[in-house]
Amino acid sequence: MSSANTAVVIVAAGAGLRVGGEVPKQYQMLDGMSVLARSVSAFADHPGISQVQVVISAGHRAHYDAAAADLDLPPPVQGGETRQQSVKAGLEALAPLKPDYVLIHDAARPFICGEVISHVIAHLDRHDGAIPALPVVDTVKRSNGSIIKETVDRTALWTAQTPQGFHFDKILSAHQSASDHSDISFTDDASIAEWAGLEVVLVQGSRANQKLTTADDMTDAATAIALHKLAANGDVRVGHGYDVHAFADGDHVILCGVKIPHIAKLKGHSDADVAMHALTDAILGALSDGDIGAHFPPSDPQWKAADSAIFLREAANMVRTRQGMISHCDVTVICEAPKLRPHVAAMRQSLAGILDVPVGRISVKATTSEQLGFTGRREGIAASATATIRLPFEEGA
Ligand code: MG
Numbered sequence: 145m146s147s148a149n150t151a152v153v154i155v156a157a158g159a160g161l162r163v164g165g166e167v168p169k170q171y172q173m174l175d176g177m178s179v180l181a182r183s184v185s186a187f188a189d190h191p192g193i194s195q196v197q198v199v200i201s202a203g204h205r206a207h208y209d210a211a212a213a214d215l216d217l218p219p220p221v222q223g224g225e226t227r228q229q230s231v232k233a234g235l236e237a238l239a240p241l242k243p244d245y246v247l248i249h250d251a252a253r254p255f256i257c258g259e260v261i262s263h264v265i266a267h268l269d270r271h272d273g274a275i276p277a278l279p280v281v282d283t284v285k286r287s288n289g290s291i292i293k294e295t296v297d298r299t300a301l302w303t304a305q306t307p308q309g310f311h312f313d314k315i316l317s318a319h320q321s322a323s324d325h326s327d328i329s330f331t332d333d334a335s336i337a338e339w340a341g342l343e344v345v346l347v348q349g350s351r352a353n354q355k356l357t358t359a360d361d362m363t364d365a366a367t368a369i370a371l372h373k374l375a376a377n378g379d380v381r382v383g384h385g386y387d388v389h390a391f392a393d394g395d396h397v398i399l400c401g402v403k404i405p406h407i408a409k410l411k412g413h414s415d416a417d418v419a420m421h422a423l424t425d426a427i428l429g430a431l432s433d434g435d436i437g438a439h440f441p442p443s444d445p446q447w448k449a450a451d452s453a454i455f456l457r458e459a460a461n462m463v464r465t466r467q468g469m470i471s472h473c474d475v476t477v478i479c480e481a482p483k484l485r486p487h488v489a490a491m492r493q494s495l496a497g498i499l500d501v502p503v504g505r506i507s508v509k510a511t512t513s514e515q516l517g518f519t520g521r522r523e524g525i526a527a528s529a530t531a532t533i534r535l536p537f538e539e540g541a
Contacts, residue, residue, distance in 0.1 A: 148244035148245050148265075148268070148269070149194050149241075149242075149243045149244045149245070150192055150193055150194060150243060150244065150245040150246070150247060150265055150268075150309075151193070151194060151195040151196070151197065151238045151241060151243035151245070151246050151247075151312070152187045152193055152195065152196045152197065152246065152247045152248075152249060152307065153197050153199060153231060153234035153235060153238065153246060153247070153248045153249070154180070154183055154184060154187070154196060154197070154198045154199065154234075154249050154250075154251050155199050155223070155227060155230050155231055155234065155248065155249070155250055155251060156170045156180050156183075156198055156199060156200050156201075156204075156208070156220075156223075156251035157199050157200055157201045157204075157222075157223025157224070157227070157230040158170070158201070158227065158252070159201070160252070162357060162358060162359075164359045165359075167207060168201075168204060168207060169252060169356055169357075169362065170183075170211075170251040170252055171204065171207040171208070171210070171211050172362060174254065174362070174365055174366055174369060175366065175369045175370070175373075178210075178211035179251060179252060179254045179356060180198070180208070180211045180212070180251045180254075181211050181212065181214070181215060182254035182255070183249060183250075183251045183252075183253060183254045183256065184196055184198065184212070184215055184217065184251075185215070186254075186256045186257065186258065186261065187247070187249070187256075187261065187307075188215065188216070188217075189258070190258050190261050190262070192261070192262065192265050193247075193261070194241075194243065195218070195238065195241060195243065196217060197217075197218060197220075197221060197234050197237050197238050198212070198217060198220045198221070198234075198251070199220065199221045199222070199223040199230045199231070199233055199234040199237075200220040200221070200222065200223060201222075201223055202222045202223075205220075208220055221233050221234050221237040227331075228319070228322065228323070228329075228330055228336070229323070231248055231319060231333060232319040232320070232323055234248075235248075235312075235315065235316045235319055236316070238312070239312075239316060242312070243312045244311070244312060245265065245268045245309055245310065245311060245312055246309070246310055246312045246315060246316075247261065247264060247265070247306075247307035247308065247309045248306060248307060248308050248309075248310070248315075248333045249306045249307035249308075250306045250355060252355050252356045252357070253305065253306055253353050253354065253355050253356070254356065254365075255350075255352040255353055255354070255365070256306075256307065256350075256353050257350060257352065257353070259350075260276050260305075260307075260347075260348075260349060260350050260353060261307060263276065263347045263348060264276060264307055264308075264309040264347055265309060267309070267345050267347055268309050268310070268311065270345075271343050271344065271345040272310060272311055272314050272337065272342035272343045272344065273308065273309060273310040273311070273314075273315070273333075273334060273337045273342055273343070273344035273345070274308075274309045274310075274344065274345045274346075274347050275304055275305065275306070275307075275308040275309070275332075275334045275344060275345075275346060275347070276304075276305040276306070276307070276308075276346075276347050276348065276349030276350070276353065277302040277303060277304050277305060277346045277347070277348075277349050278302065278303050278305070278348075278349045278350075278351065279298075279301070279302055280298045280301040280302065280303060281298075282298075283295060283298065284296040284298045284301060302346055303349075304332055304334060305349040305350075305353050305355075306332070308332060308333045308334050308344075310333065310337060310342070310344075314337070314340075314342055315333060315336070315337060315342075317340075318336050318337055318339070318340035318342065319333075319336060321340060322336045322339060322340070374534075376467075376536060377467075377468060377469055377534035377535060377536055378534070378536070378537040379468075379534065379535040379536060379537040379538070380471070380532065380533075380534050381430040381431075381432075381532070381533050381534075381535065382430060382530055382531070382532050383425075383426040383427055383428065383429030383430030383431070383530065383531045383533070384425075384426055384429055384528070384529070384530050385421070385422040385423060385424065385425025385426035385427075385428075385429060385436075385528070385529045385530075385531070386422055386425070386526070386527070386528050386529075387418045387419075387421040387422040387425065387526070387527050388418065388518075388524055388525070388526045388527075389410040389411060389412050389416045389418040389421075389524055389525060390410070390411045390523060390524035391408035391409070391410060391411065391522070391523060391524050391525075392408060392409055392410070392411040393408065393409070394406075394408050394409025394410075395407070395408075395409065396409060397409055397410050397416075397482065397525065398410070398415050398416070398417045398452075399417060399418065399419045399420075399477060399484065399487070399491060399525075399527075400417065400419045400420055400423075400475065400491035400492075400494050400495050400508060401417065401420060401451075401452070401453055401491070401494035401495070401498065402487055402490045402491050402494050404482050404484070404487050405482070406481065406482040407481075410524070410525060411524075413442040413447060413448060413449075413450075414440075414442075414447050414448070414449065414450040414451075414452050414455075415449060415450065415451055415452050416452075417452035418477070418525050418526065418527045419475050419477050419491070419508070419527040419529070420452040420453065420455065420456050420495075420498075421436055421452060421455070421527070422475065422527040422528055422529040423456060423473055423475050423495065423527075423529040423531060424436045424452070424455045424456045424459045425529070426473070426529040426530050426531035427456075427459040427460065427462075427463065427470070427473075427531040427533065428459055428462075429531070430463075430531050430532070430533045431459075431462055431463065431466070431533070431535075433462065436455055439455070439458070439459075440454075440455050440458075453498045456495070456498050456499065457498050457499075460498070460499045460500065463533050463535075466535055466536070467535070467536050468533050468534055468535035468536065469533065469534050470499055470501050470505065470531065470532075470533050471505065471532040471533060471534055472505050472506075472507070472530075472531070472532040473495065473499070473501075473505065473506050473507065473529065473530070473531050473532075474507040474509070474529065474530045474531075475491075475495070475506075475507065475508045475509070475527060475528075475529040476509045476510070476511060476527065476528045476529070477508070477509070477510045477511075477525060477526075477527045478510075478511055478512070478513055478519050478525065478526040478527065478528070479510070479512065479519050479522075479524075479525040479526070480512050480513075480515060480519065480520060480522050481522060483510075484510035485510060488508050488509075488510065491508045492506045492507070492508050495508070513526075
């Protein structure tokens with residue numbers, strides 16, 4: 145990789161309203177992350193980038209502050225009336241840092257990948273500028289209104305993407321010269337570079353690096369992210385767990401981490417949270433990774449009177465370590481008493497907190513065994529659970 149110092153201008157100053165909605169497109173959310181934050185992160189996470197400067201519209205400051213709260217960025221620069229003026233403002237803000245190269249990127253292309261960024265930077269060692277582009281594959285027509293005038297030879301035609309990379313001093317002075325020629329309209333930075341006589345090379349762009357322009361583009365992007373996540377975790381597994389603890393002298397039981405008054409307690413080495421033990425075993429079962437006794441042996445004194453949340457949280461961490469996710473948990477507690485219905489909401493909340501999943505993915509139910517068997521004779525409590533998890537599909541795993 146080049147040892148040159150490369151800065152980035154991210155242009156987010158457009159009105160961004162063609163996609164619809166109250167919020168400009170660059171600040172709209174895609175799977176919990178704003179379009180702008182996705183674009184910024186692609187560069188901030190790239191080892192070849194030293195500085196990221198965002199240019200925003202003055203009226204969007206509140207949107208920016210919300211979107212950039214978790215990003216470690218210098219203050220945004222205020223853009224101008226046109227994209228060209230906004231880029232110039234961003235370049236001038238970077239000038240005191242004297243970067244060797246600069247990449248200029250549209251915030252509305254949030255799917256830029258590190259590979260394309262690297263390609264653009266790599267070509268700046270031998271050229272004044274480099275831009276990612278894709279060859280035109282459709283047949284291209286020139287029209288007079290809706291009537292075709294001619295078919296254009298597409299063999300030398302490309303569609304330009306961003307980030308467009310340049311030697312910093314050259315593109316800054318090209319922009320400064322171009323700003324004196326308000327009669328010429330430039331739709332990207334390469335066209336300003338061309339106008340200034342710089343040599344700009346085309347490098348391979350990517351189909352994913354499309355510009356989000358319309359409401360359909362936003363919907364398609366959200367769908368693509370969702371499908372990608374599902375495909376990445378295509379191995380759907382259901383695990384089952386079952387546990388029993390007997391009653392002993394006491395005045396409360398602990399179920400799903402909730403303390404519930406009762407005329408007895410549950411006997412066990414840990415806090416005897418039978419429901420949480422069943423669910424922990426269900427998750428371990430879905431992982432095909434032993435059981436709670438294997439991971440947390442009752443013979444180990446460190447688990448004496450332990451909070452069973454430790455076991456459940458560790459099982460959830462094992463799912464995450466394998467790049468998986470917990471889709472759903474369903475717990476059934478079987479006893480004649482205590483009456484659990486008043487506690488079910490708190491039990492669901494407790495499990496959701498320990499597993500760090502939305503409460504809508506947690507089900508807790510209570511039933512009796514109609515006074516039959518050991519639970520019917522009030523000798524103890526049984527619990528049964530299923531856990532549905534998604535893991536990356538690994539051949540042979
Ligand atoms: Mg147990």
